[in-house]
Amino acid sequence: MKQWLYCVMAVLLAPPLGANEMPLNMTKGVTNISGQVYDLHMIILYICCAIGLVVFGIMIYSMIYHRKSKGAVAANFHESTKVEIAWTVIPFVILIGMAIPATKTLIAMEDPSNADLTIKITGSQWKWHYSYFNEDVEFYSILSTPRDQIEGDETKSDTYLLEVDKPLVLPLNRKVRFLMTSDDVIHSWWVPAFAVKKDANPGFINEAWTRIDKAGTYRGQCAELCGKDHGFMPIVVQALPEAEYDAWLLDQKQQASNAAEAAKAALSETLSKEELMAKGEQIYLSTCAACHQPNGAGLPGVFPSLIGSPIIKGPINGHIDIVLNGKPGTAMQSFAKQLSAKDIAAVVTYERNAWGNDSGDVIQAVDVSNAANGGNADNSASAPQPMTSDSPMESVPTDVQQVVATVMPIDLTELTHEELMTEGLQVYTSTCAACHQATGAGLPGAFPSLIGSPVIKGPVEQHINIVRNGKPGTAMQAFASSLSPRQMAAVITYERNAWGNNTGDTVQANDVNSHGQ
Secondary structure, X not given: OHHXXXXXXXXXXXXXXXXXXXXXXXXXXXXXXXXXXXXXXHHHHHHHHHHXXXXXXXXXXXXXXXXXXXXXXXXXXXXOHHHHHHHHHHXXXXXXXXXXXXXXXXXXXXXXXXXXXXXXXXXXXXXXEEEEOXXXXXXXXXXXXXXXXXXXXXXXXXXXXXXXXXXXXXXXXXXXXXXXXXXXXXXXXXXHHHOEEEEEXXXXXXXXXXXXXXXXXXXXXXXXXXXXXXXXXXXXXXXXXXXXXXXXXXXXXXHHHHHHHHHHHHOOOOOOHHHHHHHHHHHHHHHHHHHHOOOOOOXXXXXXXXXXXXXXXXXXXXXXXXXXXXXXOOXXXXXXXOOOHHHHHHHHXXXXXXXXXXXXXXXXXXXXXXXXXXXXXOOOOOOOOOOOOOXXXXXXXXXXXXXXXXXXXXXXXOOOHHHHXXXXXXXXXXXXXXXXXXXXXXXXXOEOOOOOOHHHHOOHHHHHHHHHHOOOOOOOOOOOOOOOHHHHHHHHHHHHHOOOOOOOOOOOHHHHHHHOO
16 A cells, blocks of 8 residues: 555645656746746646646546446436635635735736846847947947858757847846837747746837846847847847956947947958958848848748849949938838948948949948048048038938047037927937837836936926936936937937926037037
């Protein structure tokens, strides 16, 4: 009898003890929340198994011992008050027992307060953009699986389609808050090891958080059907001890500084056509080939062919412009913040000379800078031109913006109130509306309303300061390195006069520039 008892106990206890090692079961993860989710999953699973065991046990028992061949006769009764009460009360108690731990876990999952670090995650087809608030660190993370593996010409690696050129790096034992949005369609940022899965919707901000307990590399992917290359949008997170993370952060800032210096030097650098073609091919394959295909043929009806394309065969300025700023209403996105002027020059040179296009055109980084500022890119020998009121900084690549003050004058042209309001609406829509909403109403508890806000109604200098330098400890980041004085002046003027604020204030670029000196 004891042997039978031991066998029954082994059968009942073995699955729970080894459940987290089973390949088909939910993974336990490396965060406290993922552990809570796993425990909740197992509790509900065991309750369901117990219910199934009781129900099917009674059914099997009844079929064996109350079958017709044994002479069993069905009872003749219509209803039973006791049974009615039992099958109402027992499920109710079971549901309450399931709801209590589930509610506790869900509340904990949705509480991003008191975070040590805030990261904005922006999805776009088909890459992720990570921005570390108040750290001046941001970068794109793109699939790095070689095209030969994707096309079946090479053996696929263990991390096939789950590897990127630059992973998101997070510290251990710090609460990290994620703000998620999208540039185009709906994406979903999902890392199973963290029990984090949150939609990234264009025009909205969703929040999530994590605190990682174990160092390592963790992988996920977009969990929303976001387009033809949905499966090519992986997520890789590298979790480092706090000291190593701090060292990494310092290194990233140094790299950003070096990139700014390199961008400045690139404006006076002249590369040969062969060098541009080699570099351009690399950039094209990693950035453009997913849509336009490695052979430039595109996908008919979806992505246009670049072979003999009117853009490719047309003026260089038009070609540079569409790479810099994209094409509204199509899948062609802006690469001004993703590629340097040198990279854009290389890929444009490559596209204009590959696949039999053979235009002979050679584009340099200075040509991209000139085109971005309203100059003429068709003359590669032309020097950088001063910015005018008709050539706002919004089209300049990020790395060029960071050094533009040293290579060309800052545009401090005074504009009328109406001109500032028009430009301010554009800047607000592209930069601020994701958090504060298009109506200025914000998101209660997450992003403050700008309608009648103390900052909006207060001194202009205070408003300029918070736009330039952000607000530590909040999601309000500094825009001094990403917006020009003219753009900041325009958006401040717009905010102080839109949605019924009507302060009458007109802020000029010189006011913003003077405030920062």
